[in-house]
Amino acid sequence: xxxxxxxxxxxxxxxxxxxxxxxxxxxxxxxxxxxxxxxxxxxxxxxxxxxxxxxxxxxxxxxxxxxxxxxxxxxxxxxxxxxxxxxxxxxxxxxxxxxxxxxxxxxxxxxxxxxxxxxxxxxxxx
Numbered sequence: 001x002x003x004x005x006x007x008x009x010x011x012x013x014x015x016x017x018x019x020x021x022x023x024x025x026x027x028x029x030x031x032x033x034x035x036x037x038x039x040x041x042x043x044x045x046x047x048x049x050x051x052x053x054x055x056x057x058x059x060x061x062x063x064x065x066x067x068x069x070x071x072x073x074x075x076x077x078x079x080x081x082x083x084x085x086x087x088x089x090x091x092x093x094x095x096x097x098x099x100x101x102x103x104x105x106x107x108x109x110x111x112x113x114x115x116x117x118x119x120x121x122x123x124x125x126x
Contacts, residue, residue: 001115002024002025002026002027002032002034002100003024003115004023004024004098005022005117006022006097006117006118007020007021007120009120011123011124012122012124012125013124013125014124017084017085017086017087017088018085019084020098021080021081021082022036022038022082022098022117023079024080024100025079029074029076033055035101035104035106036100037050037051037052037053037100037108038081038099039096039110040092040094040095040096040097041094041095041097042091042093045094048063049110050066050083051063051072051083052072052101052107052108053072053074053081054104054105055076056104059105059106060106061107066085069086070083071086081098088122089124090126091124092122092124093122093123093124097117097119098116098117099113099114099116101113
């Protein structure tokens with residue numbers, strides 16, 4: 001079991017940047033080969049895929065809505081994953097969740113993720 005804690009959310013103006021962090025404990029990234037994903041849920045909407053990284057970081061996946069603006073990365077030695085968000089838009093406003101998958105390969109499907117953090121709020125003002 002891996003425990004995940006997100007941080008770095010906040011309020012930012014449109015066009016600004018934020019970097020989210022996801023710290024792992026328990027079954028850590030340095031010990032177990034698991035992919036990491038970021039998802040988000042806006043008010044009144046279902047949770048959706050944002051980005052994913054394979055265990056090694058060699059493969060990354062992005063939702064079309066964030067491609068070119070967001071970058072997922074990870075430092076397994078520090079047991080931390082990141083989501084760098086640039087050129088933020090009001091429609092990026094959501095609670096952002098970090099999740100660890102049951103496999104090493106990056107995947108988009110929420111069902112493949114077995115451990116979830118509590119989420120961090122990102123609000124982008126226009």
